Amino acid sequence: MGSGFTEPGHAATAEDLTAALTRHLNCFPLQLVDLNNQEISITNEELCLAAIYTATGMKPLWVTADGPEQRAAVILYYLANAEAEGLPPDNYNVDTIQSLWLSNDPDHLARLDTQLTLNFVKYAHDVSHGRITPYKTDPLLFAEAGDIHFMPARIIQQALNAPDLAVFIAGLPPSHEYYTRLRDALKHYRELAARETWEPIPRGKSLHPGDRDERILLVRKRLVQAGALNQTGEDDPLYDDRLAAAIKQFQHKNHLEDDGIIGKNTLAALNTGPDEIVMKIILNMARWRWQEHELGTRYVMVNIANYDLKAVHDNQVQLEMAVIVGELQNQTPVFSHRIQYLDFNPFWNIPPSIARNEELRALRADPYYLVNRHVRLFSSWDDDAVELDSTLIDWQAITPRQMNRYKLRQDPGPWNALGRIKFVFPNRYDVYLHDTPGQDLFTRKKRSFSHGCIRVSRPLALAQFVLAEEPQDWSEEKIGEVVASSKRKVVTLTKPLPVHITYQTVWVDNQGIIHFNNDNYGRDAMLAEILFPPTPAVADSAK
Numbered sequence: 304m305g306s307g308f309t310e311p312g313h314a315a316t317a318e319d320l321t322a323a324l325t326r327h328l329n330c331f332p333l334q335l336v337d338l339n340n341q342e343i344s345i346t347n348e349e350l351c352l353a354a355i356y357t358a359t360g361m362k363p364l365w366v367t368a369d370g371p372e373q374r375a376a377v378i379l380y381y382l383a384n385a386e387a388e389g390l391p392p393d394n395y396n397v398d399t400i401q402s403l404w405l406s407n408d409p410d411h412l413a414r415l416d417t418q419l420t421l422n423f424v425k426y427a428h429d430v431s432h433g434r435i436t437p438y439k440t441d442p443l444l445f446a447e448a449g450d451i452h453f454m455p456a457r458i459i460q461q462a463l464n465a466p467d468l469a470v471f472i473a474g475l476p477p478s479h480e481y482y483t484r485l486r487d488a489l490k491h492y493r494e495l496a497a498r499e500t501w502e503p504i505p506r507g508k509s510l511h512p513g514d515r516d517e518r519i520l521l522v523r524k525r526l527v528q529a530g531a532l533n534q535t536g537e538d539d540p541l542y543d544d545r546l547a548a549a550i551k552q553f554q555h556k557n558h559l560e561d562d563g564i565i566g567k568n569t570l571a572a573l574n575t576g577p578d579e580i581v582m583k584i585i586l587n588m589a590r591w592r593w594q595e596h597e598l599g600t601r602y603v604m605v606n607i608a609n610y611d612l613k614a615v616h617d618n619q620v621q622l623e624m625a626v627i628v629g630e631l632q633n634q635t636p637v638f639s640h641r642i643q644y645l646d647f648n649p650f651w652n653i654p655p656s657i658a659r660n661e662e663l664r665a666l667r668a669d670p671y672y673l674v675n676r677h678v679r680l681f682s683s684w685d686d687d688a689v690e691l692d693s694t695l696i697d698w699q700a701i702t703p704r705q706m707n708r709y710k711l712r713q714d715p716g717p718w719n720a721l722g723r724i725k726f727v728f729p730n731r732y733d734v735y736l737h738d739t740p741g742q743d744l745f746t747r748k749k750r751s752f753s754h755g756c757i758r759v760s761r762p763l764a765l766a767q768f769v770l771a772e773e774p775q776d777w778s779e780e781k782i783g784e785v786v787a788s789s790k791r792k793v794v795t796l797t798k799p800l801p802v803h804i805t806y807q808t809v810w811v812d813n814q815g816i817i818h819f820n821n822d823n824y825g826r827d828a829m830l831a832e833i834l835f836p837p838t839p840a841v842a843d844s845a846k
Contacts, residue, residue, distance in 0.1 A: 315412065320409045320412055321361070323410045324356070324361065324417070328356055352421055354456050363412070364416060370412070375416075376770070379397070383397050389489055414523070423462070427458045427475055428450065430598070433448045433449065433589050437833050438451070446636065448636055449818045470805040488809075488811050495528070496576070496578050501577065506567070507768060509564055510522070511565075514541075515542070516540055522546070522550075526553065526573075530551050530555050547563040554569055556818045557569075573627050587743075587809045590805065598615075598801060602614075603736075607806045608820035610627070610628060610751075612759060624761040624765070626739075626758060627745065628751055629756070633753065635755050635757060638732070639803045641803065642796065643728055643729065647785050647793070649715060649725045650714065651719055651721045653711065660703070660709070667699055668691070677713055680711060681712065719740070720739065722740055724786070732755065737756060763782055767782060774797060789821075
Protein backbone atom coordinates (compact mmCIF):
# COMPACT_ATOMS: atom_id res chain seq x y z
CA MET A 304 0.00 0.00 0.00
CA GLY A 305 1.88 3.03 -1.24
CA SER A 306 -0.17 5.39 0.91
CA GLY A 307 0.90 3.65 4.11
CA PHE A 308 -2.74 3.02 5.15
CA THR A 309 -3.64 -0.40 6.52
CA GLU A 310 -6.23 -2.44 4.68
CA PRO A 311 -9.79 -2.30 6.05
CA GLY A 312 -10.15 -4.68 8.98
CA HIS A 313 -6.38 -5.10 9.29
CA ALA A 314 -5.12 -4.07 12.77
CA ALA A 315 -2.10 -1.80 12.72
CA THR A 316 1.09 -3.24 14.17
CA ALA A 317 3.95 -1.58 16.02
CA GLU A 318 6.01 -1.91 12.86
CA ASP A 319 3.30 -0.16 10.84
CA LEU A 320 3.29 2.71 13.34
CA THR A 321 7.08 3.09 13.39
CA ALA A 322 7.18 3.07 9.58
CA ALA A 323 4.41 5.69 9.45
CA LEU A 324 6.27 7.84 11.98
CA THR A 325 9.44 7.70 9.87
CA ARG A 326 7.48 8.65 6.76
CA HIS A 327 5.80 11.47 8.64
CA LEU A 328 9.05 12.94 9.87
CA ASN A 329 10.69 12.58 6.46
CA CYS A 330 7.98 14.84 5.06
CA PHE A 331 9.53 17.78 6.88
CA PRO A 332 11.80 19.91 4.67
CA LEU A 333 14.71 19.66 7.11
CA GLN A 334 14.25 15.88 7.49
CA LEU A 335 16.63 14.15 9.90
CA VAL A 336 19.45 16.60 9.38
CA ASP A 337 22.80 16.71 11.13
CA LEU A 338 21.82 18.52 14.30
CA ASN A 339 25.34 19.41 15.45
CA ASN A 340 25.92 23.10 16.15
CA GLN A 341 22.34 24.03 15.31
CA GLU A 342 20.11 25.89 17.73
CA ILE A 343 17.00 23.82 18.35
CA SER A 344 14.04 26.10 18.97
CA ILE A 345 10.36 25.46 19.51
CA THR A 346 9.75 28.17 16.92
CA ASN A 347 11.21 25.85 14.26
CA GLU A 348 8.78 22.96 14.42
CA GLU A 349 10.45 20.71 11.84
CA LEU A 350 13.90 20.91 13.41
CA CYS A 351 12.38 20.61 16.88
CA LEU A 352 10.64 17.33 16.04
CA ALA A 353 13.65 15.99 14.16
CA ALA A 354 15.84 16.62 17.20
CA ILE A 355 13.40 15.00 19.64
CA TYR A 356 12.70 11.85 17.66
CA THR A 357 16.33 11.38 16.70
CA ALA A 358 17.22 11.53 20.41
CA THR A 359 14.49 9.05 21.36
CA GLY A 360 15.25 6.43 18.69
CA MET A 361 12.65 7.29 16.05
CA LYS A 362 9.87 5.58 17.99
CA PRO A 363 6.44 6.85 19.00
CA LEU A 364 6.41 8.37 22.47
CA TRP A 365 2.74 8.55 23.48
CA VAL A 366 0.77 6.15 21.25
CA THR A 367 0.87 2.50 20.33
CA ALA A 368 -0.69 0.61 17.44
CA ASP A 369 -3.77 0.27 19.66
CA GLY A 370 -4.10 4.05 20.12
CA PRO A 371 -3.12 6.72 22.65
CA GLU A 372 -1.55 5.64 25.95
CA GLN A 373 -2.53 7.03 29.34
CA ARG A 374 0.33 9.53 29.16
CA ALA A 375 -1.15 10.86 25.92
CA ALA A 376 -4.43 11.46 27.75
CA VAL A 377 -2.55 13.34 30.48
CA ILE A 378 -0.93 15.62 27.89
CA LEU A 379 -4.23 16.27 26.12
CA TYR A 380 -5.88 17.11 29.45
CA TYR A 381 -3.35 19.84 30.22
CA LEU A 382 -3.39 21.23 26.67
CA ALA A 383 -7.19 21.33 26.63
CA ASN A 384 -7.24 23.04 30.04
CA ALA A 385 -4.46 25.52 29.31
CA GLU A 386 -6.92 28.34 30.07
CA ALA A 387 -6.53 27.53 33.77
CA GLU A 388 -2.98 28.88 33.48
CA GLY A 389 -4.07 31.85 31.38
CA LEU A 390 -2.89 30.24 28.12
CA PRO A 391 -5.07 29.80 25.00
CA PRO A 392 -5.72 26.10 24.13
CA ASP A 393 -5.88 27.12 20.45
CA ASN A 394 -2.10 27.61 20.58
CA TYR A 395 -1.64 23.89 21.18
CA ASN A 396 -3.69 22.38 18.31
CA VAL A 397 -6.16 20.74 20.67
CA ASP A 398 -8.80 20.36 17.94
CA THR A 399 -6.35 18.56 15.65
CA ILE A 400 -5.24 16.22 18.43
CA GLN A 401 -8.84 15.39 19.35
CA SER A 402 -9.73 14.73 15.68
CA LEU A 403 -6.96 12.11 15.47
CA TRP A 404 -7.65 10.55 18.86
CA LEU A 405 -9.91 7.61 17.86
CA SER A 406 -8.24 6.73 14.57
CA ASN A 407 -6.46 3.37 14.19
CA ASP A 408 -4.74 4.38 10.98
CA PRO A 409 -0.92 4.29 11.47
CA ASP A 410 -0.39 7.56 9.59
CA HIS A 411 -2.98 9.28 11.78
CA LEU A 412 -1.43 7.76 14.89
CA ALA A 413 2.03 8.93 13.80
CA ARG A 414 0.70 12.43 13.30
CA LEU A 415 -1.09 12.26 16.66
CA ASP A 416 2.18 11.32 18.36
CA THR A 417 4.13 14.19 16.80
CA GLN A 418 1.31 16.63 17.52
CA LEU A 419 1.30 15.58 21.17
CA THR A 420 5.07 15.94 21.31
CA LEU A 421 5.28 19.32 19.64
CA ASN A 422 2.39 20.88 21.53
CA PHE A 423 3.49 19.46 24.84
CA VAL A 424 6.88 21.11 24.27
CA LYS A 425 5.18 24.41 23.42
CA TYR A 426 2.96 24.22 26.50
CA ALA A 427 5.86 23.22 28.78
CA HIS A 428 7.83 26.23 27.60
CA ASP A 429 4.94 28.68 27.79
CA VAL A 430 3.68 27.63 31.22
CA SER A 431 7.14 27.65 32.78
CA HIS A 432 8.90 30.53 31.00
CA GLY A 433 6.10 32.52 29.38
CA ARG A 434 5.34 32.77 25.69
CA ILE A 435 8.31 33.91 23.65
CA THR A 436 6.21 36.29 21.50
CA PRO A 437 6.71 39.33 23.79
CA TYR A 438 10.50 38.89 23.68
CA LYS A 439 10.51 38.62 19.89
CA THR A 440 8.27 41.71 19.65
CA ASP A 441 10.39 43.90 21.95
CA PRO A 442 13.60 42.25 23.30
CA LEU A 443 14.45 45.31 25.40
CA LEU A 444 11.11 45.87 27.10
CA PHE A 445 10.33 42.17 27.55
CA ALA A 446 13.90 40.97 28.08
CA GLU A 447 12.90 38.29 30.60
CA ALA A 448 9.99 36.82 28.57
CA GLY A 449 10.35 33.28 27.32
CA ASP A 450 13.56 31.27 27.15
CA ILE A 451 15.42 31.41 23.85
CA HIS A 452 17.72 28.64 25.13
CA PHE A 453 14.88 26.25 26.01
CA MET A 454 15.83 22.69 25.01
CA PRO A 455 12.83 20.70 23.67
CA ALA A 456 14.59 17.32 23.66
CA ARG A 457 15.53 17.74 27.33
CA ILE A 458 11.99 18.52 28.49
CA ILE A 459 10.69 15.49 26.57
CA GLN A 460 13.28 13.24 28.21
CA GLN A 461 12.34 14.63 31.63
CA ALA A 462 8.67 13.92 30.88
CA LEU A 463 9.41 10.38 29.74
CA ASN A 464 11.45 9.73 32.89
CA ALA A 465 8.86 11.23 35.25
CA PRO A 466 7.23 8.61 37.53
CA ASP A 467 3.96 10.56 37.31
CA LEU A 468 3.56 12.68 34.19
CA ALA A 469 0.59 14.61 35.61
CA VAL A 470 2.62 15.65 38.66
CA PHE A 471 5.51 16.64 36.41
CA ILE A 472 3.34 18.87 34.19
CA ALA A 473 1.52 20.39 37.17
CA GLY A 474 4.92 21.40 38.57
CA LEU A 475 6.00 23.37 35.51
CA PRO A 476 4.39 26.76 36.33
CA PRO A 477 5.48 28.80 39.36
CA SER A 478 4.25 27.24 42.60
CA HIS A 479 4.63 30.27 44.89
CA GLU A 480 1.60 31.95 46.42
CA TYR A 481 1.71 35.09 44.26
CA TYR A 482 1.12 33.01 41.13
CA THR A 483 -1.31 30.45 42.57
CA ARG A 484 -3.49 33.17 44.11
CA LEU A 485 -3.76 34.84 40.71
CA ARG A 486 -4.67 31.48 39.17
CA ASP A 487 -7.49 31.11 41.72
CA ALA A 488 -8.62 34.69 41.00
CA LEU A 489 -8.61 33.93 37.27
CA LYS A 490 -11.06 31.08 37.81
CA HIS A 491 -13.27 33.25 40.04
CA TYR A 492 -13.53 36.16 37.60
CA ARG A 493 -14.17 33.86 34.65
CA GLU A 494 -17.08 32.38 36.57
CA LEU A 495 -18.24 35.87 37.49
CA ALA A 496 -18.11 36.96 33.85
CA ALA A 497 -20.18 33.93 32.84
CA ARG A 498 -22.99 34.52 35.31
CA GLU A 499 -23.17 38.31 35.77
CA THR A 500 -24.20 41.14 33.48
CA TRP A 501 -21.92 44.14 34.09
CA GLU A 502 -24.16 47.15 33.50
CA PRO A 503 -22.10 50.34 33.05
CA ILE A 504 -22.54 53.10 35.62
CA PRO A 505 -23.11 56.38 33.74
CA ARG A 506 -20.71 59.26 34.18
CA GLY A 507 -21.78 62.40 35.98
CA LYS A 508 -20.89 64.61 38.90
CA SER A 509 -18.81 63.18 41.74
CA LEU A 510 -20.84 61.38 44.38
CA HIS A 511 -20.26 62.15 48.07
CA PRO A 512 -21.60 60.38 51.17
CA GLY A 513 -25.06 61.75 51.88
CA ASP A 514 -25.86 62.39 48.18
CA ARG A 515 -28.96 60.99 46.52
CA ASP A 516 -28.48 59.83 42.96
CA GLU A 517 -30.06 57.01 40.92
CA ARG A 518 -26.54 55.84 40.03
CA ILE A 519 -26.09 54.81 43.68
CA LEU A 520 -28.33 51.80 42.95
CA LEU A 521 -25.90 50.67 40.25
CA VAL A 522 -22.89 51.38 42.47
CA ARG A 523 -24.37 49.23 45.23
CA LYS A 524 -25.17 46.46 42.74
CA ARG A 525 -21.63 46.57 41.36
CA LEU A 526 -20.07 46.19 44.81
CA VAL A 527 -22.36 43.25 45.54
CA GLN A 528 -21.35 41.62 42.25
CA ALA A 529 -17.68 42.16 43.09
CA GLY A 530 -18.14 40.62 46.55
CA ALA A 531 -17.29 43.91 48.27
CA LEU A 532 -20.76 44.41 49.78
CA ASN A 533 -23.41 42.04 51.10
CA GLN A 534 -26.75 41.89 49.31
CA THR A 535 -29.41 43.75 51.29
CA GLY A 536 -32.18 44.35 48.78
CA GLU A 537 -31.97 48.10 49.32
CA ASP A 538 -33.52 50.25 46.58
CA ASP A 539 -32.82 53.62 48.19
CA PRO A 540 -30.52 55.84 46.03
CA LEU A 541 -28.94 57.33 49.20
CA TYR A 542 -25.16 57.21 49.48
CA ASP A 543 -25.18 56.03 53.10
CA ASP A 544 -22.38 55.31 55.58
CA ARG A 545 -22.40 51.57 54.90
CA LEU A 546 -21.87 52.12 51.20
CA ALA A 547 -19.20 54.75 51.91
CA ALA A 548 -17.20 52.23 53.99
CA ALA A 549 -17.39 49.70 51.15
CA ILE A 550 -16.32 52.33 48.62
CA LYS A 551 -13.29 53.27 50.73
CA GLN A 552 -12.22 49.63 50.87
CA PHE A 553 -12.76 49.34 47.12
CA GLN A 554 -10.64 52.46 46.54
CA HIS A 555 -7.86 51.13 48.74
CA LYS A 556 -7.53 47.85 46.87
CA ASN A 557 -7.61 49.74 43.57
CA HIS A 558 -4.72 52.00 44.66
CA LEU A 559 -6.99 55.06 44.69
CA GLU A 560 -7.38 57.86 47.22
CA ASP A 561 -9.66 56.21 49.79
CA ASP A 562 -11.73 59.31 50.51
CA GLY A 563 -15.14 57.77 49.78
CA ILE A 564 -15.78 60.20 46.92
CA ILE A 565 -16.91 58.48 43.72
CA GLY A 566 -15.10 60.59 41.14
CA LYS A 567 -14.00 59.70 37.61
CA ASN A 568 -11.15 57.38 38.71
CA THR A 569 -13.28 55.44 41.17
CA LEU A 570 -16.08 55.26 38.61
CA ALA A 571 -13.67 53.91 36.00
CA ALA A 572 -12.54 51.21 38.44
CA LEU A 573 -16.16 50.31 39.24
CA ASN A 574 -16.87 50.02 35.51
CA THR A 575 -13.97 47.61 34.97
CA GLY A 576 -15.79 44.40 34.11
CA PRO A 577 -14.72 40.82 34.89
CA ASP A 578 -13.56 40.22 31.30
CA GLU A 579 -11.06 43.07 31.58
CA ILE A 580 -9.98 41.87 35.01
CA VAL A 581 -9.43 38.37 33.57
CA MET A 582 -7.13 39.88 30.96
CA LYS A 583 -5.17 41.81 33.62
CA ILE A 584 -4.76 38.68 35.72
CA ILE A 585 -3.44 36.77 32.72
CA LEU A 586 -0.89 39.51 32.00
CA ASN A 587 0.41 39.34 35.55
CA MET A 588 0.54 35.54 35.56
CA ALA A 589 2.65 35.81 32.41
CA ARG A 590 5.10 38.15 34.18
CA TRP A 591 5.54 35.71 37.06
CA ARG A 592 6.52 32.98 34.60
CA TRP A 593 9.35 35.20 33.33
CA GLN A 594 10.97 35.34 36.73
CA GLU A 595 12.57 32.76 38.99
CA HIS A 596 10.02 30.26 40.23
CA GLU A 597 11.82 29.62 43.50
CA LEU A 598 11.70 32.92 45.35
CA GLY A 599 13.68 31.66 48.34
CA THR A 600 12.82 31.29 52.03
CA ARG A 601 14.16 34.81 52.62
CA TYR A 602 13.92 37.43 49.89
CA VAL A 603 13.29 41.05 49.03
CA MET A 604 10.55 41.89 46.54
CA VAL A 605 9.90 45.23 44.86
CA ASN A 606 6.63 45.91 43.08
CA ILE A 607 7.30 48.77 40.67
CA ALA A 608 3.60 49.32 39.99
CA ASN A 609 2.79 49.62 43.71
CA TYR A 610 5.91 51.62 44.63
CA ASP A 611 6.62 49.27 47.50
CA LEU A 612 9.17 46.80 48.87
CA LYS A 613 8.51 43.75 51.02
CA ALA A 614 11.09 41.73 52.93
CA VAL A 615 9.80 38.18 53.36
CA HIS A 616 10.88 35.26 55.56
CA ASP A 617 9.08 31.90 55.47
CA ASN A 618 6.17 33.44 53.53
CA GLN A 619 5.68 36.10 56.20
CA VAL A 620 6.22 39.79 55.42
CA GLN A 621 8.78 40.98 57.97
CA LEU A 622 9.19 44.49 56.60
CA GLU A 623 7.33 46.74 54.16
CA MET A 624 8.23 50.17 52.90
CA ALA A 625 7.61 52.74 50.20
CA VAL A 626 10.08 53.00 47.32
CA ILE A 627 10.82 55.36 44.46
CA VAL A 628 11.26 53.80 41.01
CA GLY A 629 12.40 54.93 37.58
CA GLU A 630 10.64 57.70 35.75
CA LEU A 631 8.84 56.93 32.50
CA GLN A 632 11.89 57.66 30.31
CA ASN A 633 14.17 55.65 32.65
CA GLN A 634 12.01 52.69 33.60
CA THR A 635 13.09 50.24 36.27
CA PRO A 636 13.44 46.80 34.64
CA VAL A 637 11.82 43.55 35.77
CA PHE A 638 14.21 40.75 36.79
CA SER A 639 15.39 38.52 39.64
CA HIS A 640 18.89 38.48 41.13
CA ARG A 641 20.82 38.18 44.42
CA ILE A 642 21.98 40.96 46.74
CA GLN A 643 25.71 40.29 47.09
CA TYR A 644 26.98 43.15 49.19
CA LEU A 645 26.04 46.30 51.08
CA ASP A 646 27.95 49.52 50.56
CA PHE A 647 27.75 51.77 53.64
CA ASN A 648 28.47 55.48 53.15
CA PRO A 649 29.03 54.89 49.43
CA PHE A 650 30.60 57.09 46.82
CA TRP A 651 28.35 57.86 43.89
CA ASN A 652 30.05 57.53 40.54
CA ILE A 653 27.75 59.61 38.39
CA PRO A 654 26.89 57.69 35.20
CA PRO A 655 28.19 59.32 31.98
CA SER A 656 24.63 59.66 30.64
CA ILE A 657 23.66 61.80 33.65
CA ALA A 658 26.94 63.72 33.51
CA ARG A 659 26.49 64.78 29.89
CA ASN A 660 22.73 65.28 29.94
CA GLU A 661 22.26 66.94 33.34
CA GLU A 662 25.51 67.84 35.10
CA LEU A 663 27.02 69.64 32.09
CA ARG A 664 23.96 71.84 31.69
CA ALA A 665 24.06 72.77 35.39
CA LEU A 666 27.83 73.46 35.26
CA ARG A 667 27.38 75.86 32.37
CA ALA A 668 24.97 77.81 34.56
CA ASP A 669 27.08 77.58 37.73
CA PRO A 670 30.77 76.51 37.69
CA TYR A 671 30.51 75.77 41.45
CA TYR A 672 27.68 73.28 40.91
CA LEU A 673 29.87 70.23 41.60
CA VAL A 674 31.70 71.79 44.54
CA ASN A 675 28.45 72.74 46.25
CA ARG A 676 27.25 69.12 45.99
CA HIS A 677 30.54 67.57 47.18
CA VAL A 678 31.20 66.09 43.75
CA ARG A 679 34.83 65.62 42.77
CA LEU A 680 36.04 65.77 39.18
CA PHE A 681 38.65 63.39 37.71
CA SER A 682 40.42 63.55 34.36
CA SER A 683 39.19 60.11 33.28
CA TRP A 684 37.73 56.81 34.49
CA ASP A 685 41.19 55.21 34.64
CA ASP A 686 42.74 54.19 37.97
CA ASP A 687 45.55 56.72 37.53
CA ALA A 688 43.21 59.63 36.75
CA VAL A 689 44.08 62.94 38.42
CA GLU A 690 41.65 65.16 40.28
CA LEU A 691 40.75 68.44 38.59
CA ASP A 692 39.38 71.75 39.85
CA SER A 693 35.91 71.93 38.29
CA THR A 694 35.68 75.69 38.87
CA LEU A 695 38.63 76.37 36.50
CA ILE A 696 37.19 74.61 33.45
CA ASP A 697 35.36 76.49 30.72
CA TRP A 698 32.25 74.36 30.70
CA GLN A 699 30.72 76.41 27.90
CA ALA A 700 33.39 74.95 25.60
CA ILE A 701 32.88 71.34 26.70
CA THR A 702 30.61 69.25 24.45
CA PRO A 703 28.46 66.36 25.69
CA ARG A 704 30.81 63.92 23.94
CA GLN A 705 33.83 65.45 25.67
CA MET A 706 31.99 65.23 28.99
CA ASN A 707 32.05 61.43 28.71
CA ARG A 708 35.77 61.33 29.48
CA TYR A 709 35.41 62.92 32.92
CA LYS A 710 34.63 60.91 36.03
CA LEU A 711 32.34 62.65 38.53
CA ARG A 712 32.29 61.13 42.03
CA GLN A 713 30.16 62.37 44.90
CA ASP A 714 31.66 61.93 48.37
CA PRO A 715 29.84 60.04 51.14
CA GLY A 716 27.65 62.14 53.40
CA PRO A 717 24.09 63.32 53.96
CA TRP A 718 24.22 65.06 50.57
CA ASN A 719 25.05 61.85 48.65
CA ALA A 720 22.39 60.86 46.11
CA LEU A 721 22.73 57.23 47.23
CA GLY A 722 22.21 58.17 50.86
CA ARG A 723 23.86 56.08 53.53
CA ILE A 724 23.51 52.54 52.16
CA LYS A 725 23.55 50.88 48.77
CA PHE A 726 22.30 47.31 48.27
CA VAL A 727 24.15 45.84 45.30
CA PHE A 728 23.26 42.92 43.02
CA PRO A 729 25.50 43.36 39.93
CA ASN A 730 23.36 43.15 36.80
CA ARG A 731 23.37 44.22 33.18
CA TYR A 732 20.94 47.04 33.91
CA ASP A 733 23.20 48.66 36.53
CA VAL A 734 20.19 48.89 38.84
CA TYR A 735 20.36 48.59 42.64
CA LEU A 736 18.54 49.56 45.84
CA HIS A 737 19.75 52.58 47.79
CA ASP A 738 18.96 55.19 50.40
CA THR A 739 18.25 58.79 49.40
CA PRO A 740 18.43 62.22 51.05
CA GLY A 741 15.14 63.17 49.35
CA GLN A 742 12.84 61.59 51.95
CA ASP A 743 10.03 64.06 51.24
CA LEU A 744 9.28 62.33 47.92
CA PHE A 745 8.08 59.21 49.72
CA THR A 746 4.92 61.06 50.76
CA ARG A 747 3.81 61.25 47.12
CA LYS A 748 1.29 58.67 45.92
CA LYS A 749 3.01 58.26 42.54
CA ARG A 750 6.75 57.84 43.00
CA SER A 751 8.45 57.53 39.61
CA PHE A 752 11.38 59.92 40.01
CA SER A 753 14.65 57.97 39.66
CA HIS A 754 16.93 57.16 36.72
CA GLY A 755 16.01 53.47 37.09
CA CYS A 756 17.45 52.51 40.48
CA ILE A 757 15.15 51.92 43.44
CA ARG A 758 15.26 54.34 46.39
CA VAL A 759 14.13 52.83 49.69
CA SER A 760 12.44 54.77 52.49
CA ARG A 761 13.76 52.68 55.41
CA PRO A 762 17.33 51.74 54.49
CA LEU A 763 18.53 50.94 58.03
CA ALA A 764 15.63 48.53 58.62
CA LEU A 765 16.27 46.88 55.25
CA ALA A 766 19.97 46.55 56.06
CA GLN A 767 19.11 44.82 59.33
CA PHE A 768 16.87 42.32 57.47
CA VAL A 769 19.50 41.65 54.79
CA LEU A 770 22.26 41.11 57.38
CA ALA A 771 20.12 39.19 59.90
CA GLU A 772 21.60 35.78 59.11
CA GLU A 773 25.20 36.86 58.64
CA PRO A 774 27.75 35.33 61.07
CA GLN A 775 28.75 38.73 62.45
CA ASP A 776 26.28 40.44 64.76
CA TRP A 777 24.57 43.23 62.83
CA SER A 778 22.28 44.76 65.40
CA GLU A 779 20.43 48.02 64.81
CA GLU A 780 23.05 49.73 67.01
CA LYS A 781 25.96 48.26 65.06
CA ILE A 782 24.49 49.37 61.72
CA GLY A 783 23.87 52.82 63.17
CA GLU A 784 27.51 53.07 64.29
CA VAL A 785 28.81 52.19 60.83
CA VAL A 786 26.55 54.76 59.20
CA ALA A 787 27.43 57.44 61.76
CA SER A 788 31.15 56.96 61.08
CA SER A 789 30.68 58.47 57.59
CA LYS A 790 33.42 56.09 56.43
CA ARG A 791 32.83 53.80 53.52
CA LYS A 792 32.46 50.12 54.44
CA VAL A 793 31.59 47.27 52.08
CA VAL A 794 29.98 44.17 53.63
CA THR A 795 29.88 41.09 51.39
CA LEU A 796 27.11 38.61 52.21
CA THR A 797 28.21 35.05 52.94
CA LYS A 798 24.89 33.94 51.42
CA PRO A 799 23.56 36.27 48.70
CA LEU A 800 19.92 37.21 49.27
CA PRO A 801 17.34 36.83 46.46
CA VAL A 802 15.81 40.07 45.22
CA HIS A 803 12.88 40.12 42.81
CA ILE A 804 12.00 43.29 40.91
CA THR A 805 8.43 42.83 39.71
CA TYR A 806 5.70 44.77 37.93
CA GLN A 807 2.42 43.57 39.43
CA THR A 808 -0.59 45.58 38.35
CA VAL A 809 -2.83 42.89 39.87
CA TRP A 810 -2.06 40.88 43.00
CA VAL A 811 -3.93 38.94 45.65
CA ASP A 812 -3.16 39.28 49.36
CA ASN A 813 -3.12 36.44 51.90
CA GLN A 814 -6.79 37.13 52.73
CA GLY A 815 -7.70 36.43 49.12
CA ILE A 816 -8.50 40.09 48.39
CA ILE A 817 -7.52 41.18 44.90
CA HIS A 818 -5.67 44.49 44.49
CA PHE A 819 -5.15 46.63 41.40
CA ASN A 820 -2.29 49.06 40.83
CA ASN A 821 -1.82 51.81 38.29
CA ASP A 822 -0.11 50.72 35.09
CA ASN A 823 2.35 53.58 35.52
CA TYR A 824 4.61 52.50 32.65
CA GLY A 825 1.76 51.48 30.33
CA ARG A 826 3.16 47.96 30.14
CA ASP A 827 -0.21 46.23 30.49
CA ALA A 828 -1.45 47.85 27.30
CA MET A 829 1.69 46.89 25.36
CA LEU A 830 1.68 43.30 26.61
CA ALA A 831 -2.07 42.95 25.98
CA GLU A 832 -1.56 43.94 22.33
CA ILE A 833 0.88 41.05 22.00
CA LEU A 834 -0.93 38.36 23.97
CA PHE A 835 -4.47 39.36 22.92
CA PRO A 836 -4.18 40.44 19.27
CA PRO A 837 -7.52 41.45 17.74
CA THR A 838 -9.23 38.85 15.59
CA PRO A 839 -9.29 39.63 11.83
CA ALA A 840 -12.97 40.63 12.04
CA VAL A 841 -12.30 43.06 14.90
CA ALA A 842 -9.21 44.43 13.20
CA ASP A 843 -11.13 45.01 9.96
CA SER A 844 -13.97 46.77 11.78
CA ALA A 845 -11.47 49.13 13.41
CA LYS A 846 -10.18 50.36 10.05
